[in-house]
Amino acid sequence: MDTIRLIEIREDILSDNQTLASELKADLKNRKTFLLNLMSSPGSGKTSLILKTIEKLKGKFRIGVLEADIDSMVDAEKVASTGVQAVQLKTGGFCHLDASMVKAGLDAFDLDSLDLIIIENVGNLVCPAEFDTGAIRNAMILSVPEGDDKPLKYPLMFSVCNVLVVNKIDYLASSDFDMQAMKERVKKLNPGIAILEVSSKTGVGIDEWAGWLEGEVAAFIR
Amino acid sequence: MHELPVTQSILDIVLRHARMNGVTKIHAINLNIGELSDLQDEWIQRYFDYISKGSPAEGAKLKIERIPVVFRCNACTGSFEVRVKEMKDIVCPSCGKKDLTLVSGREYYIRDMEAE
Numbered sequence: 001m002d003t004i005r006l007i008e009i010r011e012d013i014l015s016d017n018q019t020l021a022s023e024l025k026a027d028l029k030n031r032k033t034f035l036l037n038l039m040s041s042p043g044s045g046k047t048s049l050i051l052k053t054i055e056k057l058k059g060k061f062r063i064g065v066l067e068a069d070i071d072s073m074v075d076a077e078k079v080a081s082t083g084v085q086a087v088q089l090k091t092g093g094f095c096h097l098d099a100s101m102v103k104a105g106l107d108a109f110d111l112d113s114l115d116l117i118i119i120e121n122v123g124n125l126v127c128p129a130e131f132d133t134g135a136i137r138n139a140m141i142l143s144v145p146e147g148d149d150k151p152l153k154y155p156l157m158f159s160v161c162n163v164l165v166v167n168k169i170d171y172l173a174s175s176d177f178d179m180q181a182m183k184e185r186v187k188k189l190n191p192g193i194a195i196l197e198v199s200s201k202t203g204v205g206i207d208e209w210a211g212w213l214e215g216e217v218a219a220f221i222r
Numbered sequence: 223m224h225e226l227p228v229t230q231s232i233l234d235i236v237l238r239h240a241r242m243n244g245v246t247k248i249h250a251i252n253l254n255i256g257e258l259s260d261l262q263d264e265w266i267q268r269y270f271d272y273i274s275k276g277s278p279a280e281g282a283k284l285k286i287e288r289i290p291v292v293f294r295c296n297a298c299t300g301s302f303e304v305r306v307k308e309m310k311d312i313v314c315p316s317c318g319k320k321d322l323t324l325v326s327g328r329e330y331y332i333r334d335m336e337a338e
Binding site: 159 | 227228231232243245249253259260296306309310322323324331332333334335336
């Protein structure tokens with residue numbers, strides 16, 4: 001029997017995904033197509049925010065939406081009814097999207113005819129945070145009814161996002177959600193993150209959110 | 223929940239190194255995984271045992287070293303460790319400031335393997 005050797009590997013486990021995500025980013029840069037990865041818990045309002053975003057920005061950008069869902073077409077149908085290109089990616093039992101799944105989804109679009117594609121990731125605050133999708137910016141929604149302690153429970157998600165949309169602020173009056181404490185917790189994990197307070201229902205803050213996104217897209221596709 | 227794709231990636235990487243090094247049997251794989259990852263050791267091993275059947279990695283033990291969460295204070299540049307369960311209202315223990323940068327705790331890394 002041979003003696004046991006110690007063989008050095010020194011490789012990142014997620015390097016395949018990272019490599020693919022980097023290639024995807026470079027390709028998007030060449031084509032001048034901005035990709036936004038939107039993540040949140042189920043029920044926090046991803047689809048509603050996307051619909052509001054389309055309403056605000058469809059006059060300025062050519063928009064596509066990549067919908068990830070376990071096994072339904074509900075969200076894609078809502079989005080398609082606004083007249084933008086929507087692709088439904090059925091993730092089977094998967095809990096997140098990775099770069100290869102996003103690439104497969106993007107292949108279904110005519111990328112050169114689009115300025116902005118929004119990924120509606122699987123509703124989950126855990127797994128999507130671990131996988132780079134190749135998106136140019138990561139956004140997340142935290143809705144008021146979920147509570148101000150979410151940054152403590154899902155620190156990785158809050159640390160990988162460029163912007164946090166605090167949605168359903170119309171519930172603030174009937175809730176003990178501490179906005180200041182939540183913001184401090186988030187800034188500790190991610191000092192550079194932008195935080196926007198929004199209600200998709202009343203429309204408060206939607207202009208600020210659309211303005212943030214418009215600035216990012218315009219700078220990228222210039 | 224995403225243990226399966228991560229485990230598949232571990233297997234792909236170690237089998238590639240096994241081929242490069244003429245390895246016939248892998249006994250153990252040493253991993254560095256950050257405390258911020260919620261991967262469950264037990265499940266990674268269970269999936270690994272399943273997908274590695276019939277390969278040189280069959281029966282290999284995954285030895286996971288958890289890398290602690292470390293923050294650096296942007297005010298006094300001191301570094302300090304934080305337990306994930308105590309990640310509430312963190313302040314720099316030296317100067318009391320709250321402007322912090324995450325230094326480690328997000329690792330997903332294969333260090334080496336014990337093989338013959």
